[in-house]
Structure formats: structure tokens, C-alpha cells
Amino acid sequence: MELVEALPAPLPATDRIQSRPSTEPSDADLLQRIARGDRAAFELLYKRYARAVLSLALRLLRDRGRAEDATQETFTAIWRSARSYKPERGPGAPWLFAVARNAIVDRARARTDIPVEHGEDAPSPDRDPGERAEQAWLSWRVHSALAQLPERERVALELAYWSGLSQSEIAEHLQVPLGTVKTRTRAALARLAQMLEGEEL
Amino acid sequence: MGGDDLDAQERARLLAAHEALLIAGPPAELPPALVRAPRPEAVVVALPSGRRRSTLLVAAAIALVAFALGTATSRKSGDAFAATWTHELRGTAAAPHAWAAISGTKKDRAGNWKMLLKTTGLPQVHGKKYYVLWLTKHGRPVAQCGTFLVGDGTTVATFVEPYEVQEFDGWAVTLWRGPKTPTGPALLRTAAV
Numbered sequence: 144m145e146l147v148e149a150l151p152a153p154l155p156a157t158d159r160i161q162s163r164p165s166t167e168p169s170d171a172d173l174l175q176r177i178a179r180g181d182r183a184a185f186e187l188l189y190k191r192y193a194r195a196v197l198s199l200a201l202r203l204l205r206d207r208g209r210a211e212d213a214t215q216e217t218f219t220a221i222w223r224s225a226r227s228y229k230p231e232r233g234p235g236a237p238w239l240f241a242v243a244r245n246a247i248v249d250r251a252r253a254r255t256d257i258p259v260e261h262g263e264d265a266p267s268p269d270r271d272p273g274e275r276a277e278q279a280w281l282s283w284r285v286h287s288a289l290a291q292l293p294e295r296e297r298v299a300l301e302l303a304y305w306s307g308l309s310q311s312e313i314a315e316h317l318q319v320p321l322g323t324v325k326t327r328t329r330a331a332l333a334r335l336a337q338m339l340e341g342e343e344l
Numbered sequence: 345m346g347g348d349d350l351d352a353q354e355r356a357r358l359l360a361a362h363e364a365l366l367i368a369g370p371p372a373e374l375p376p377a378l379v380r381a382p383r384p385e386a387v388v389v390a391l392p393s394g395r396r397r398s399t400l401l402v403a404a405a406i407a408l409v410a411f412a413l414g415t416a417t418s419r420k421s422g423d424a425f426a427a428t429w430t431h432e433l434r435g436t437a438a439a440p441h442a443w444a445a446i447s448g449t450k451k452d453r454a455g456n457w458k459m460l461l462k463t464t465g466l467p468q469v470h471g472k473k474y475y476v477l478w479l480t481k482h483g484r485p486v487a488q489c490g491t492f493l494v495g496d497g498t499t500v501a502t503f504v505e506p507y508e509v510q511e512f513d514g515w516a517v518t519l520w521r522g523p524k525t526p527t528g529p530a531l532l533r534t535a536a537v
Binding site (some may be wrong): 185186189190193194195197198201211214215218219222223278281282284286289290298300301302304305306307308312315316329333335336337339340 | 381382
């Protein structure tokens with residue numbers, strides 16, 4: 144997909160994007176609430192991270208059944224160990240990534256024929272372990288950021304990048320004007336950029 | 345296009361996000377079992393793996409018996425359906441709660457094979473809109489297998505196809521909205537077969 148195809152005219156200054164609505168709690172807030180047994184916080188964190196965890200597990204395990212098990216185990220581990228998260232040591236996303244990676248590696252160890260290099264991407268002859276680990280971390284950040292976009296922006300972005308549809312076809316599918324699709328895509332990209340630049344992810 | 349109106353700094357930021365999306369690829373779709381958060385607070389002791397495996401085996405045996413009974417019933421009514429393969433289709437971002445299983449027979453003497461699609465979670469559509477089942481190549485729908493509608497709960501639709509299935513790499517379901525509208529995104533699709 145070409146970047147320029149997605150971009151309408153710049154937004155007016157008054158419409159500048161906030162990376163996350165101010166009413167949305169941060170990952171750190173949610174983890175502290177989960178540590179106190181707050182089920183609603185756990186469900187919100189699950190909604191935010193479930194696809195990122197499953198994507199990471201699929202990337203590392205290459206087995207859908209075990210990846211789904213590892214996803215369940217990750218969130219069980221988060222529920223049980225949220226008290227060990229210390230917000231003064233950093234934002235929640237890296238802590239969540241570490242918990243997920245550990246659960247996935249544990250799941251892989253239960254079966255010796257699944258190669259996992261301590262949470263790095265599956266071996267590939269043309270990429271070194273550091274690069275694979277960096278890509279797994281980037282994918283994690285992108286997928287968890289996507290989950291925090293407003294629904295209509297997330298759908299526009301996912302259709303634009305991964306459905307093979309043109310902007311006009313997306314407008315037809317969503318039954319909205321072409322300009323609306325471009326505005327949503329642009330806003331989603333800007334919000335995503337801000338999240339990826341920020342401290343949170 | 346408005347992309348030219350961007351200042352260099354803003355363009356670089358958006359380009360970085362664009363490239364990150366390309367590198368990350370699509371996030372996985374959650375299967376029905378993972379749509380809702382687990383209830384870890386209710387878990388006292390996890391099933392030992394051996395016992396869990398036994399539970400799965402029992403469930404598989406029940407499913408097999410149910411399938412065999414269904415096949416036998418079909419044969420009694422003169423509509424034999426002896427599936428030799430089954431694949432799962434999962435909902436995409438455009439229909440995250442949809443799910444389907446597709447089963448097929450061997451080819452008959454004439455070269456046709458029968459296919460049975462069981463699906464849940466697709467919204468009901470009306471007014472000359474239909475769901476379309478496709479065979480895909482490289483993930484793109486290329487050969488139409490037929491159209492169907494869905495009702496409440498699980499819908500079962502049957503198809504007869506002449507295609508050489510090994511020439512394709514999966515199935516997809518899209519929504520047909522008229523002859524002049526684009527195919528639209530896949531609502532359900534298989535992993536590579």
C-alpha cells in the first residue's frame with residue numbers, strides 16, 4: 144500500500160490527534176487495579192492485548208492450538224502476578240511483553256519439537272537473533288497500539304493494509320464517503336505514530 | 345492527493361507508522377474461544393496435561409459419533425455425504441465473531457465433489473445481498489463456489505464443485521451486494537490448506 148494514497152489534507156490544528164483518549168486508563172493503571180483484583184480492569188487489558196499476545200504466540204510457536212493455550216496462560220499469569228509490576232520501573236507494555244514471552248516459552252518447552260529462542264522470532268537464515276527479537280517487539284507494540292485505536296479508525300487501517308482493498312473499495316464496503324476513509328486512515332496513522340513514539344508502548 | 349500537503353516532519357512520522365505496520369503484519373484474529381477474557385480468578389487447579397488430553401479425546405470422540413450419526417442420517421435419506429476432509433474458517437477483522445467449518449467429499453465419477461459449510465456468527469443479510477463462498481489463491485478469492493444466506497444460530501449450506509481443489513490454497517467468504525460493487529473484504533477465511 145502506498146502511503147500517499149491514504150493521506151487526505153492535514154487535519155486542522157484543533158483536530159490534532161491524542162494518542163489515547165484521556166479517559167482511557169494506562170496499562171500501568173490497569174495493572175495496579177488488577178493487582179487489587181479488579182475484574183473490569185482485567186477485561187479492558189485483555190481487550191487491549193489479546194490479539195497482540197496471540198500474534199506473538201503464533202509467531203514464536205507456529206502452532207495455533209498451542210498459541211491459543213499460551214494466550215490463555217499469559218492472561219492467567221498477568222492476573223496472578225500483577226502485584227509484581229512496579230510502575231516506578233517503567234510502563235506496562237514491556238512488563239506485559241515479558242510475561243507473554245515467558246508463558247509462550249514455557250508452552251514451547253512442553254513440546255521439544257517447537258524451536259523457540261527465548262522469545263525471539265523463529266530462526267531464519269537471513270536475520271540474526273537481535274533483529275528477530277527487535278521485530279517481535281515492534282510487532283507487539285504495533286498490535287497493542289492498534290487495539291487502542293478508536294474502532295472505526297482501526298477497521299479503516301486494517302482494511303487498508305491487510306485486506307487488499309483500495310481506498311475506494313473500503314469506502315464502498317463501509318458505506319461511507321471516500322474522504323471519510325482517507326480522514327480515518329490519516330488520523331489512525333497519526334495516532335499510531337504518536338503511540339509508537341511515546342513512553343507507553 | 346493531500347499527502348503532498350504534509351510538512352516533512354509530519355510526513356516522516358506517518359511514514360514511520362506506515363513502515364511499522366508493514367513490518368508487523370496483521371494481528372491474529374481471535375477465535376471464538378478467546379473473544380472473551382478468561383476467568384483466572386475461578387481457576388483453582390489447572391487440569392493436568394494428561395487429564396486434559398483425555399478430556400479432549402472424549403470431546404473428539406463425541407464429535408466423531410455425532411458426525412457419523414449425521415452421515416448415517418444423510419445416507420438414509422438418500423443424500424450421502426462422506427466427508428474426507430475438514431477445514432476451519434475464522435472471522436476476519438470485518439467479522440470477528442464469525443466462524444465456519446467446511447467439509448468435502450472425494451470426487452464422484454463425473455468429477456464433482458460435494459462440500460458442506462457450517463457457519464455461525466455472520467450477521468443475517470436481506471435485500472439481494474448474499475454471502476459468497478470462494479476458493480482462494482495466495483489469499484485472494486478467485487473461484488466462486490456459490491452463494492448462501494444465514495439464519496439464527498448455525499447455518500448449514502451445501503455446494504457441488506467441479507474445481508481441482510489442490511490448485512487453490514484456501515477458502516474465503518465475502519458479502520455480495522450487487523453486480524457493480526466490488527467483491528469486498530473476506531469475512532471468513534482459512535489458513536493456507
